[in-house]
Amino acid sequence: MANLKQIAAELSLSVTTVARALKDGPEVHPSTVARVKEEAARVGYVPNQHGRALKTGRTSTLTAVLPMETRDYLSDLAKLPLIEGMTLAARQLGYSLSVYSTTPEEDPVETLRRLLRARSADGLIITRMVSADPRIKLLLDEDVPFVTFGRTDLDLAYPYVDVDNEQIAYDATRRLTKKGCRRIALQLLVPEDQAxxxxxxxxxxxxxxxxxxxxxxxxxxxxxxxxxxxxxxxRVLGSPDPPTGLACANELGLLGALRALGRRGLVPGRDVHIVTRDNTHLSRFLPAKIGIHSVDMADVGRKLVEILERQIANPTGQAATILLKGRFETLG
Structure with a gap:
């Protein structure tokens, strides 16, 4: 693997000049910067992040903790655009993104303690918030730059990006009521989740x-x-007084509901009205008359990284918070 010494020898420059040129140092002539970067690209030079971390205490890495919801192979579908948004934003800001996945059985606090001991990232992105989430106080006490996807109900100031799940569910239920629905079913996710x-x-x-x-x-x-x-x-469709409206938690919940309707010969938009939250645009490809609250998860990922980068650059700054709305539309 090429290193700074080899590039310096090839170009008859000092190692210091090469290092400064790769960082666009103002003291290096632009033509020299161009020569150095061209040679570094030719030989496939990659900076030694471990060595840099030892010298500066910075890793140029951000770690996103993404718990697996279940062991079902499609259960984490919504995380794909989230990871895409985080990855692209991190790269644009000069960071690499590390995704730390956990299984449903793992203790989230112990997982966080392991990451804090490892000190392998400059900042952390925490997801799947729960009521009175103990990780917030731990991170604040450890004085580690972080941002959360989601909120908890603690009276503490911390940076987060969240989707307004209360407003989405309210609006979905209100729209179903206006369709004439009185018995409305609601899909929740894991009960202890704050969302x-x-x-x-x-x-x-x-x-x-x-x-x-x-x-x-x-x-x-x-x-x-x-x-x-x-x-x-x-099961609820088979009850003596079945629902005529359904507020779905996500696209996978929607797909299951549509299958249940099909088994009974029922038609969405006629026999049962449905409104769902859609994180992946999957609902747009389904031949069903439904309402959706669309959430741009790639944009969520970008905002998470941008806030985290500001926390790293200015640890004493005000904790930034963003609450995103879902965009409603009718399909079919």
């Missing part, structure tokens, strides 16, 4: 405003893979 707590609040607010009775049997508490959604929605 599910917010979805439930929005649903209850809209139902109460419409004077609709909230039936706990129509509130699904599960990790909505396609199979789990199919089983749950088929």
């Amino acid at each position: 599910s707590t917010m979805r439930l609040l929005g649903y209850e607010r809209a139902m109460n405003e419409a004077g609709n009775v909230i039936d706990p049997e129509l509130i699904g508490h599960a990790t909505f893979t396609m199979e789990a959604s199919t089983d749950w929605f088929d």
Whole structure:
């Protein structure tokens, strides 16, 4: 692997000049900078990040902690555009992105402690927030640059990017009510997730405003893979008083619900009205009349990295917070 000494020898320059040229140092003539970068590209030079980290205490790496929701092979579909957005933003800012995946059985606090001990990143992106999430205080106490995707209900200032799940669920339920639906089913994700707590609040607010009775049997508490959604929605459709409206948690929950409707010969948009949150644009390719709240997860990823980079550059600055709305449209 090519190193600075080899490039310097090839160009008859000092190692210091080569190092400064690769960093666009103003003290190096532009023509020399161009010669050095051309030679570095030709020989495939890659900076030694480990050596740089030892000298500067910086790794030029950001780590995103992304728990696997389940062991289902499609359950984490929404994370793909999120990872894309984070990766591209990190690269543009001069960082590489490391994705640290965990299994559902792992303790998120112990996972975070391991990462903090390793000191392998300049900053952390934390996802899947829970109520009173203990990781926030741990990160604040350790004085580590971080940003979260999602919020928790602690009275602490910390940087985050979140989607307004309460408003999305409220708006979905309100739209279903306007379609004439009185019995409306709601898909939640993992019950302890803060996002599910917010979805439930929005649903209850809209139902109460419409004077609709909230039936706990129509509130699904599960990790909505396609199979789990199919089983749950088929069960509620078979009840003596089935729902005529459904607010889906995500695209996979939607696919399962559509399968359950098909089994019973029911048509979405006619027999049961559906509104779903869509993180991947998958819903646009389904031949069904549904409403969607579209969320640009790649943009979420970009914003997470941009906020984290600002935290790294200015650790004492005000914690930036962004709350994103879903964009509604009707399909089919």
